[in-house]
Amino acid sequence: MIHAVAVASHGLAQGPLVTRLPDGRLVVAAGGRRVTGRPLTARQTTGWKAAAGALIALASAFTAPGVSAQTLLNVSYDPTRELYRDYNAWFADWWEAQGNPRPTLQTSHGGSGAQARAVIDGLGAHVVTLALASDIDAIASRTDLIPEDWQSLLPHNASPYTSTIVLLVREGNPRDIQDWNDLIREDVAVITPNPKTSGGARWNYLAAWAYAERNGLDPREFVADIYRNVPVLDTAARGSTTTFAQRGIGDVLLAWENEAYLALKELGEDQFDIIVPSVSVLAEPPVALVEGNLGDDATRALATAYLEQLYSPEAQAMALRHFYRAWDTSAADPEDVARFPELERLTIEDFGGWAVVQPEHFGDGGIFDQIYVGQ
Amino acid sequence: MAARTFSVRAPTPMPGWGLSFGIMLTMLSVVVLIPMAVLLWRGFVGFGAAGMWEVVNRPRVWNALELSFRAALIASLFNLVFGVLLAWVLVRYRFPGKRIVDAAVDLPFALPTAVAGIALTAIYAPNGMFGSALMQSFGLRVAYTEIGIWIALIFVGLPFVVRTVQPVIEEIDRETEEASATLGASRLRTLTHVILPMLAPAALTGFALALARSVGEYGSVIFIAGNLPNVTEIAPLLIVIRLEEFDYDGAVAIAIAMLVISFALLLAINLIQIWSRRRMGAA
Amino acid sequence: MTDTPAIPARPRPFRPATTEPALVKWSLIGLCLAVLTVLLFAPLYAVFDEALRRGWAFALASLSEPDAQSAIRLTLLVAAITVPLNAAFGIAAAWAITKFDWRGKAWVITFIDLPFSISPVVAGLLFILMFGANSALGMWLVANGLPVVFAVPGIVLATMFITFPFVARELIPVMLEQGRAEEEAALTLGASGWRTFLTVTLPNIRWALLYGVLLCNARAMGEFGAVAVVSGKIRGQTTTMPLMIEMFYNEYLSVAAFTMAGVLALLALVTLTLKSALEWRYADQLAATHRH
Numbered sequence: 017m018i019h020a021v022a023v024a025s026h027g028l029a030q031g032p033l034v035t036r037l038p039d040g041r042l043v044v045a046a047g048g049r050r051v052t053g054r055p056l057t058a059r060q061t062t063g064w065k066a067a068a069g070a071l072i073a074l075a076s077a078f079t080a081p082g083v084s085a086q087t088l089l090n091v092s093y094d095p096t097r098e099l100y101r102d103y104n105a106w107f108a109d110w111w112e113a114q115g116n117p118r119p120t121l122q123t124s125h126g127g128s129g130a131q132a133r134a135v136i137d138g139l140g141a142h143v144v145t146l147a148l149a150s151d152i153d154a155i156a157s158r159t160d161l162i163p164e165d166w167q168s169l170l171p172h173n174a175s176p177y178t179s180t181i182v183l184l185v186r187e188g189n190p191r192d193i194q195d196w197n198d199l200i201r202e203d204v205a206v207i208t209p210n211p212k213t214s215g216g217a218r219w220n221y222l223a224a225w226a227y228a229e230r231n232g233l234d235p236r237e238f239v240a241d242i243y244r245n246v247p248v249l250d251t252a253a254r255g256s257t258t259t260f261a262q263r264g265i266g267d268v269l270l271a272w273e274n275e276a277y278l279a280l281k282e283l284g285e286d287q288f289d290i291i292v293p294s295v296s297v298l299a300e301p302p303v304a305l306v307e308g309n310l311g312d313d314a315t316r317a318l319a320t321a322y323l324e325q326l327y328s329p330e331a332q333a334m335a336l337r338h339f340y341r342a343w344d345t346s347a348a349d350p351e352d353v354a355r356f357p358e359l360e361r362l363t364i365e366d367f368g369g370w371a372v373v374q375p376e377h378f379g380d381g382g383i384f385d386q387i388y389v390g391q
Numbered sequence: 392m393a394a395r396t397f398s399v400r401a402p403t404p405m406p407g408w409g410l411s412f413g414i415m416l417t418m419l420s421v422v423v424l425i426p427m428a429v430l431l432w433r434g435f436v437g438f439g440a441a442g443m444w445e446v447v448n449r450p451r452v453w454n455a456l457e458l459s460f461r462a463a464l465i466a467s468l469f470n471l472v473f474g475v476l477l478a479w480v481l482v483r484y485r486f487p488g489k490r491i492v493d494a495a496v497d498l499p500f501a502l503p504t505a506v507a508g509i510a511l512t513a514i515y516a517p518n519g520m521f522g523s524a525l526m527q528s529f530g531l532r533v534a535y536t537e538i539g540i541w542i543a544l545i546f547v548g549l550p551f552v553v554r555t556v557q558p559v560i561e562e563i564d565r566e567t568e569e570a571s572a573t574l575g576a577s578r579l580r581t582l583t584h585v586i587l588p589m590l591a592p593a594a595l596t597g598f599a600l601a602l603a604r605s606v607g608e609y610g611s612v613i614f615i616a617g618n619l620p621n622v623t624e625i626a627p628l629l630i631v632i633r634l635e636e637f638d639y640d641g642a643v644a645i646a647i648a649m650l651v652i653s654f655a656l657l658l659a660i661n662l663i664q665i666w667s668r669r670r671m672g673a674a
Numbered sequence: 675m676t677d678t679p680a681i682p683a684r685p686r687p688f689r690p691a692t693t694e695p696a697l698v699k700w701s702l703i704g705l706c707l708a709v710l711t712v713l714l715f716a717p718l719y720a721v722f723d724e725a726l727r728r729g730w731a732f733a734l735a736s737l738s739e740p741d742a743q744s745a746i747r748l749t750l751l752v753a754a755i756t757v758p759l760n761a762a763f764g765i766a767a768a769w770a771i772t773k774f775d776w777r778g779k780a781w782v783i784t785f786i787d788l789p790f791s792i793s794p795v796v797a798g799l800l801f802i803l804m805f806g807a808n809s810a811l812g813m814w815l816v817a818n819g820l821p822v823v824f825a826v827p828g829i830v831l832a833t834m835f836i837t838f839p840f841v842a843r844e845l846i847p848v849m850l851e852q853g854r855a856e857e858e859a860a861l862t863l864g865a866s867g868w869r870t871f872l873t874v875t876l877p878n879i880r881w882a883l884l885y886g887v888l889l890c891n892a893r894a895m896g897e898f899g900a901v902a903v904v905s906g907k908i909r910g911q912t913t914t915m916p917l918m919i920e921m922f923y924n925e926y927l928s929v930a931a932f933t934m935a936g937v938l939a940l941l942a943l944v945t946l947t948l949k950s951a952l953e954w955r956y957a958d959q960l961a962a963t964h965r966h
Contacts, residue, residue, distance in 0.1 A: 089908060094924040122465070124907045125921055129635040133908075136637075138807030138816065139824040139906040154637050159807070208619060212632045248535050249618040251628070254924045263516035263534070282926035382637060388451070388620035401775040405857065406867030408774055415697070415782075418759070422834050423788055426800040431804055443757040446680035473709060480706045484699055490954075492707070494946035495714060501892035501942030503916035504794075504899065506935040509923070510717035511722075521718060546713055554889060558848045558882040578694060593847035600790050600843060608795030610899050636801070643803075646796040653791035654784065661780040661787075668850070 021284040023346055029337035044190070073388045087120045088318050093215070093277055093301070096255065099338040103331055107322060119318055127252060131288040135161065142319045143311060145303040147215040149173070150370035152304050161308030176228065176326035178342035180361050181223040183291040184260070184269040189357065191267045195293050196227035199268065200241040207266035213251040216299075218378055220270040223297045225377075226362045230295055242386045247322055261288070274339035277355070298361035301340075343349035427650075433639075436648045443644035452629060459626040460652065461604035462537060466544035471598040474505060474552025475590060481553070482560040499549050503609030507546055512615045515539060535617035540625065543612045545607035551604065552597030558668055559593040592664050599660040606653050707906035727933035736922075737937065738931035744910045745918035746937070752826070752914060753894045760890050761883070764841025765827060769871075769880075771842075773857065783846070791837045797835050798903020801828055817951040824906030829914065837890045844886030845879055852878055873905045884949055892942045 048095045092100060099376045104121040112118045124131065124139070128147035134160050146152055149167060150280050156162040167174045185193050191204055199206050209217040221239060228238035248265055250256040253275055261283045262268040268291075271279070276290050311318045325331055329347035336342045336352040345353045377383045434443055446452070481493050499507065515533040525531045533539050556610040563586065571581040604612065609627040617623040626649055633642035693699070726731050736742065767786060771779060789797065805812040805822035815822055822828045856878070860870040876883075898916035905912040913921070915934055922931035 094921075097925045122908050122911065125911065125924070126902070126907045127639075128636075130902075133634060133637065134824065134906055137802050137823065138812060138821070140821075158637065197677070210632075213628075213635050246619075247617065249620075249796070251613050251618065251631070254926075255614060258512075263512065264518040265516070265535070276924055333696070378636075380633075380638065380641065385451075403774055403854075403860055405773045405854065406861070407769055407871065411766040411769040411773075414763065415770050418763040419767075419782070420787060422763075422831070422838055423785060426804055427788065429804050430796075430800055432810045433888060473706075477706050477710075478759060480702050483693070484703055485702050490947065492710060493950060494943050495710070495718070497889060497892050497946055498714060498888055498939055498943055500716060501896045501938050502718075502935060503896050503919055503938065505923075506721060506932070506938075507717060507918055509721040510724075513720050516717050546717070549714065554885055555843065555847055558844065558885060559851055562848060562851055564749065580954070582762045589851070589902060592850060596847055597819070600787060600839070603787055603791030607796070609793055609795050615772070627795055628791060630795055630799075634721065634795075637948055639799075639803075641850075642736075642796075642799065646793070646799070650788075650792065654788065657787050657791060658780060661783045665780050 018371055044247050053284045054204050068341050080330055086314075086318070087122065087289065088142050088315070089122045089124065090143050090145055090322070091093050091124045091131050091135055091139060092145040093131055094125050095278065096145065096301075097123070097125050099335060099340070099362055100165070102338075103326070104332050106330060107325055108387050110325060111318070111321065113361060114321075117289060117319075121322075127213070129213070131289060135159075141306045142315060143303060143305055143323055145301070147299075148218065148370070149302045149364065150374045151215065152302055153370060155188075155306070157307065162304055163307060167302060169305075170303065170323060171301055171327060174302040174304060176303060176323075177301065177335035177342045179273045179301070179340055180359065181219050181270060181293075182273045182276050182296065183288045183293055184271050184279065184288050185267065185291055187287050189291065193291060195291075196224050196238075196242075196295075197231070197233075199224070199245060200238065201373065202245075204245055204268060205247050205266040206242055206245045206268055206270065207248060207250075207256050208246060208270040209253050209256045210249045210251055211256055214256075216272050216275070217251045217256075217270075218373075219297050219299045221377065221384065222292070222362075222364075222367060222373070223270075223295070226297065226366070227293065227295050236383060239383075243387050252277070257283075273341070273356070277339035277362070282336065292357050293363065295360045298363045300364070310333045318325060353372040403593065430643060430650075431591045431647065434643045437449060438640040438643060442640065446641045446644040447648045451624075452626070452648075454621045455624050455626040456648065456652070458537070458540070458624070459460050459606055459649070462540045462544055462625075463602055463608075465539050466548055466551055467598055467602040468540075469545050470548045470552050471594060473592050474549070474601075475556055477551045478556040478560055482557060496553050497550050504547060504608065507545060507613070508611030508614030511543055511546060512539070515542060515615065516563055534615050535623070537623060539615040539617070540612055540623065543615050544608060546606045547608050547611055548601030551601040552594055555593045555600070556590055556596035559590055563589060595660060599657055601607065603653055603657055606649065620663050655657050677906055712940045721843035721932050721935050721939065724928055725936045733929060733933040733936075736927070736933050739930075740912065741909050742918060742930070744936065745913050745915045745934070747897050748829075748913065749915040752829055752833050753891055755830050757835060757891050760834060760837055761841050761887050763838070764843075764845055764886055765883070767842040768845035768849050769875075771846055773854055786839050786842050789835050792835075794836060794897065794899025795903065798832055800835070801831055801904050823904045824908075826912065828904040829865060829901050829912065832904045833894050833897055836897045836900050837893045840890035840893065841883065841886035844882050844889065848879055848882040849875075874903060881953070884952075888945055888949055893944060895941060896938055909950070 030104040035107060086214055090100060090104075100123050104123065106119070108121060109116055111359075122297065125136075126134070128151050131139075132144070132146060132151035132154050135144060135155050144152055144162075145154065152162065152166060156164050163169075170176075172178075184198075185191065191198070191201075193204065198204060208220045211217040211221045224239050224242055225235045227233075230234035248256075248259050250259055253272065256269060257271065257275065257279050259265050261279060269276075273290075276288075280288060280290070301363070303326060305316075305319055305323060309321060327333075329344050332344040333348040333352070336345065336348045339355075341356055342348070364370055364373065368376075375382060411439075447456075477496070479488065481496075489593060500508075512519075512534050514520045515525075517523060517526050517532065517534070519534070522533055525533055531538070533542060567585060568581055571585045573576070576584070605619055607627055609625070609631070613628060616625060618625075626645060630642045630645050630649075633639075633645065694702075711926075767782075771783065792800075802823055803809065805815065805828065807813065807816075812822065820827070822831065837959055846866055848864070856874050857870050860874045861867075865873070896916060897914075898920065901914055902917055902920070905914065905917060909921075915938055919931045919934045919938075922934065924926070
């Protein structure tokens with residue numbers, strides 16, 4: 017039997033009855049937490065009031081959180097699901113061990129840019145863990161939810177784990193692709209998503225740009241030559257992986273390192289090889305508190321701990337296990353650490369920071385758009 | 392009711408004008424008209440007609456719009472012809488497996504468009520079931536070309552003509568055909584001169600709906616199209632690109648451009664239909 | 675019921691005047707099946723093939739995940755709200771449009787069609803513009819505990835928008851074809867408006883209505899683009915089946931993704947087969963009403 021109760025702090029809650037208190041109040045289990053409140057009286061539950069109450073209860077049962085101190089919504093991007101599933105389970109235990117009630121941890125996954133847009137448009141995220149700093153910058157500049165200096169509030173540019181861009185080729189590397197300059201050869205077809213719609217693809221583009229600068233080539237021309245070899249421009253990283261791995265299109269896939277390892281694991285290690293180029297980028301998927309959505313101190317404490325614990329040895333080991341490069345290897349399986357070869361990685365600061373790079377390269381009419389106007 | 396005073400309506404003894412018109416107008420307003428008005432307000436008042444024109448009037452946008460409407464038109468014409476044929480076969484003929492075929496026609500609606508796109512690409516990719524056969528026998532590439540877009544749009548628009556024409560065929564009185572045959576008309580003549588005109592309004596409706604639907608289709612097309620700017624980049628993808636740049640105004644501008652063109656197309660089709668009905672009714 | 679029993683068949687000529695030669699008939703059937711195989715059954719096969727790549731047990735296990743279950747529940751809930759509302763609209767609109775003559779009909783019909791011509795992405799954007807954090811209305815609703823976007827009401831609205839024309843568009847051609855004579859006769863004989871509708875109109879349009887409802891339902895359960903924009907994609911809360919499929923796919927869980935797609939296809943097939951069975955059950959009655 018579902019009971020509806022009125023709770024002083026946030027209206028109504030509804031759920032199976034847990035227990036009746038002597039003072040007449042009820043405890044119900046609502047959305048994984050226990051709520052104590054006065055039962056709605058018969059008079060309250062008659063007529064349109066009942067309808068309205070039920071509607072509100074229904075709505076709040078389904079809607080974005082913000083209702084309870086013990087609920088936390090992490091708005092993340094696509095390939096982090098496994099990582100945050102493990103981390104949420106670990107963190108819930110840890111938080112409970114600190115003497116707190118067990119929290120309800122919710123996650124939302126989607127394209128990084130679309131997720132940032134959802135937060136701007138009102139999705140009640142408490143923390144964001146996105147692919148690009150520029151996506152969190154967008155939230156900070158378009159709303160009051162996140163302070164402008166968010167990236168200095170947590171260690172390592174607020175990036176608990178990092179990745180890089182590597183080249184995935186077919187087994188045995190039949191086209192003998194060793195570095196970025198092989199991608200402009202006429203006999204090589206390159207698969208990469210569209211940097212306009214995929215955050216990861218911006219790193220692909222920048223890594224190629226960095227190589228050209230390092231080797232005294234005209235980066236604009238070099239990058240344009242690579243995109244001339246791209247037969248299919250998928251909208252997201254996953255689409256490109258499918259095009260390359262399952263449709264058999266192209267000779268080389270430009271991919272996030274963690275995605276390349278994941279693809280290897282899921283689609284067959286004997287089909288592809290990972291080639292590490294001479295220079296690549298330090299891709300930093302950053303995290304931030306969404307200050308404006310925290311509501312009360314309890315939520316703030318929970319959300320703060322959630323992000324801080326991402327830097328704990330246990331969480332870092334988890335990130336390493338999920339093919340991210342993490343900072344603290346003390347608790348990690350040595351095998352997970354040894355997987356990653358050393359290579360020179362340029363940071364976004366080497367390109368002038370996202371505030372410069374985003375409009376100049378990927379904005380409307382930017383350098384990437386010009387590649388396709390010139391054709 | 393107040394609506395009874397509407398002077399635009401011809402007098403009739405039929406009841407329920409106020410109720411039916413009221414429900415129709417209320418729901419139409421809440422679900423369609425008000426949201427559309429918000430979009431148009433945002434575009435014309437918030438952004439301005441000049442700004443919108445500047446966003447839309449570029450070769451890349453025109454190329455995408457042209458591709459979207461051309462591919463939608465080709466796919467819907469195919470669906471028009473094939474849909475009438477399939478509806479006829481499903482209503483008039485008995486054959487083994489008919490029920491399954493009849494049920495399967497609606498699957499393009501039930502299957503999420505992304506799934507359809509992934510599945511179609513798997514089949515028509517150069518290493519796919521049909522893709523490799525077409526490649527080897529005709530040297531024809533389907534996936535990652537405009538033909539792939541046609542295939543995806545035919546798929547998403549398939550049920551429309553079938554499902555609008557099917558009930559009309561079921562309602563056709565066999566006596567009409569018998570009369571036509573009795574009067575000496577050949578079967579072919581009966582079909583083209585008696586049956587087809589009866590199906591025309593429904594078929595045209597289905598065509599209009601399939602066209603409208605395929606113009607805006609995004610989810611299935613992006614997997615099979617290749618998405619190369621100016622070549623296989625559809626207009627809805629440009630809207631998504633604008634949104635990724637957090638450029639709501641640009642997105643709204645392209646959306647309004649698409650909307651104006653499809654509205655004009657739909658209105659033209661609906662006017663033709665009402666006009667032909669009036670003419671036929673008068674004859 | 676007042677249906678007359680089927681008239682016994684007269685002795686027929688060798689080929690009835692209302693059918694085509696067998697050769698034509700079978701080539702048409704063959705053509706239709708060939709086209710459907712290439713365009714419809716092959717992708718469907720691809721979905722099930724991928725879903726069952728690691729066997730039935732593995733596929734079914736992927737559905738038992740709590741997130742998957744809640745996605746199924748949410749999709750059913752959304753369809754249960756959306757379909758009756760759109761059916762009511764469809765009947766009202768078809769009645770107003772086909773039983774009365776008034777100016778501006780073409781415009782209204784075009785407005786009804788409009789949701790089809792709007793890219794699902796834009797449909798989602800519409801409701802974000804209306805109810806998002808940047809609109810006064812959205813802020814007011816959130817402050818009053820009734821958030822629309824990134825919650826179930828937004829998903830319902832977006833789904834209603836996408837499936838809005840189905841029932842109306844299904845009914846209008848049929849009711850045009852039938853004209854008004856039967857209703858006028860009933861009214862002349864003294865039947866009330868409701869009685870006329872229930873006993874004359876409804877039996878005539880029930881198959882078209884059923885088609886419309888089924889299409890609306892199938893599309894409501896399968897809609898992805900518009901819902902993706904307004905849902906917020908919170909696992910276990912605002913994730914519908916199509917969104918869950920995309921998430922599974924992006925996480926390299928293609929068996930789970932295609933199994934869920936297969937479930938959507940099967941749900942549609944079950945409802946449609948139900949319709950076929952009903953039709954078959956009432957085939958005599960249908961034939962009788964046609965012939966009389």
